[in-house]
Amino acid sequence: MRFLYNISIHAYAWAIRIASVWNAKARLWVNGRKNVIEDIAAWRKNNEGKLYWFHCASLGEFEQGRPLLEEIRKQQPAVKLLLTFFSPSGYEVRKNYSGADYICYLPADTPINAKQFIAAVKPTAVFFVKYEYWANYFFELKENVIPLYIVSAILRPEQRFFGVMKSFWKGVLQCVTHYFVQNETTLRLLKKNGFTNATLSGDTRFDRVASIQQNSKEIPELEVFSNNSFCIVGGSAWPEDEDLLIRYFNEHSSSSQQLKLILVPHETDERHIAALQKKLPQALRWSEREGQQMHDARCIIIDTIGLLSSIYRYADAVMIGGGFGKGIHNTLEAAAWSKPIFFGPNYHKFEEAKGLIDCVAAQSVTDYAQLKTWMDSILKDEMMRMKMGEAAGEFVLGNVGATERILKRLQ
Numbered sequence: 001m002r003f004l005y006n007i008s009i010h011a012y013a014w015a016i017r018i019a020s021v022w023n024a025k026a027r028l029w030v031n032g033r034k035n036v037i038e039d040i041a042a043w044r045k046n047n048e049g050k051l052y053w054f055h056c057a058s059l060g061e062f063e064q065g066r067p068l069l070e071e072i073r074k075q076q077p078a079v080k081l082l083l084t085f086f087s088p089s090g091y092e093v094r095k096n097y098s099g100a101d102y103i104c105y106l107p108a109d110t111p112i113n114a115k116q117f118i119a120a121v122k123p124t125a126v127f128f129v130k131y132e133y134w135a136n137y138f139f140e141l142k143e144n145v146i147p148l149y150i151v152s153a154i155l156r157p158e159q160r161f162f163g164v165m166k167s168f169w170k171g172v173l174q175c176v177t178h179y180f181v182q183n184e185t186t187l188r189l190l191k192k193n194g195f196t197n198a199t200l201s202g203d204t205r206f207d208r209v210a211s212i213q214q215n216s217k218e219i220p221e222l223e224v225f226s227n228n229s230f231c232i233v234g235g236s237a238w239p240e241d242e243d244l245l246i247r248y249f250n251e252h253s254s255s256s257q258q259l260k261l262i263l264v265p266h267e268t269d270e271r272h273i274a275a276l277q278k279k280l281p282q283a284l285r286w287s288e289r290e291g292q293q294m295h296d297a298r299c300i301i302i303d304t305i306g307l308l309s310s311i312y313r314y315a316d317a318v319m320i321g322g323g324f325g326k327g328i329h330n331t332l333e334a335a336a337w338s339k340p341i342f343f344g345p346n347y348h349k350f351e352e353a354k355g356l357i358d359c360v361a362a363q364s365v366t367d368y369a370q371l372k373t374w375m376d377s378i379l380k381d382e383m384m385r386m387k388m389g390e391a392a393g394e395f396v397l398g399n400v401g402a403t404e405r406i407l408k409r410l411q
Helices: 002-019 024-031 036-045 059-075 088-094 111-121 135-143 166-173 184-192 205-214 220-226 239-251 270-279 308-314 351-358 368-380 382-397 402-410
Strands: 051-056 080-085 102-105 125-129 148-153 178-181 198-200 230-237 259-265 299-301 317-320 341-343 362-364
Touching: 002 024, 002 135, 024 088, 036 102, 036 111, 051 059, 059 080, 059 088, 059 125, 059 148, 059 205, 059 402, 080 088, 088 102, 111 135, 135 148, 135 166, 148 402, 178 184, 178 402, 184 198, 198 402, 205 308, 205 382, 205 402, 220 259, 220 308, 230 239, 230 308, 239 259, 239 270, 239 317, 239 368, 259 270, 259 308, 270 299, 317 368, 341 368, 351 362, 351 382, 368 382
Parallel strands: 051 080, 051 125, 080 102, 125 148, 148 178, 178 198, 230 259, 230 317, 259 299, 317 341, 341 362
Antiparallel strands: none
16 A cells, blocks of 8 residues: 555646646746755755654644744744645745745655655644644654644544555554644544544634734725725625625616625736636726725725735725635635625535535525625624624634643643
8 A cells, every 4th residue: 555655646746747848836836846855955964953843734724833833932932843735835835934934846756755855844842733644754753752732633434544545544654743633523522533642622713813803904995995984894705605796796786785895816926817807907006096085986806915914904804715616715804894795515525615605604505696685684783794704703713722722731
């Protein structure tokens, strides 16, 4: 089984190399991994001592692990912190993050890469956030008796760990020193499969979004824009989400109630922004707002990154993107601002989304008719809107504390 796993890793790496000829993201994946082991070995020679290694698949997992990383930095300032990413969408955005001492891509999970990388890094302890179960790295950590922790872990019975190759994956899972899990389902699943080294700590993302909300900066232009109106924010919207929101906005643009839209697309390349402007000819691009009368604007397209968590402050209702594709994006940043939330049907792998629906803070919609019915209701019923928003805020506040629980267990 291990032989087959290694073959699949090599095949995947070669496929990415081939794709890099025409695909920009694949090219970043390949080029970013050149000389990684040599470079970090050279850095480590000049930065000896205790080191904690945090690994995140992408940007979302980084935000999830960030509260723990930053609290460790506060409590142990002398410890070196290494941050690795698998995906360019994480590394390219956070490669200049000041909270870590060294940031790089994680080399492909081949036996030789795992051995050389860990020998170069010499970590004191390792934290993988949520998932990313790389077998060769795990085996190498266990062989070197280096503690490995999974933070905000979440597992499901249908995952590969419990399928036809479960004997191989059980060996991988046994390399983990301790699991800090998000929910009771994961805890029970681990125990059912013989793992007792797990603690129900919750999800560190709640700590992160609560901190973001508390330290958020105001955006005066959006304060003026949204004043005395019903403002919808489409956060991390994909084309399917955008089409629904644009249709609703256009159909209600002549209504007596002042309806406004802030559209924050997941993709902000020039071609996509230009296509959105054709569908929303009255829209103002955020990068071109200088000198514009923000109060008179009806729609804004955010064509830069890094503002979304602060933009939610100005919403009366929020649509989170991704629910008509592989899965929804971060719902908690909007919930932290006590906003009613809606999203597409593909949310079932996201515990926080299910929790928001259970407490009547969010709704899932499968088509335009459902979106229109739901949006019309909260647009007309201020009490309903307030109750949903309050439920969302209370849901976030009721789930903070995972970082503190993890740190207590590690002491």
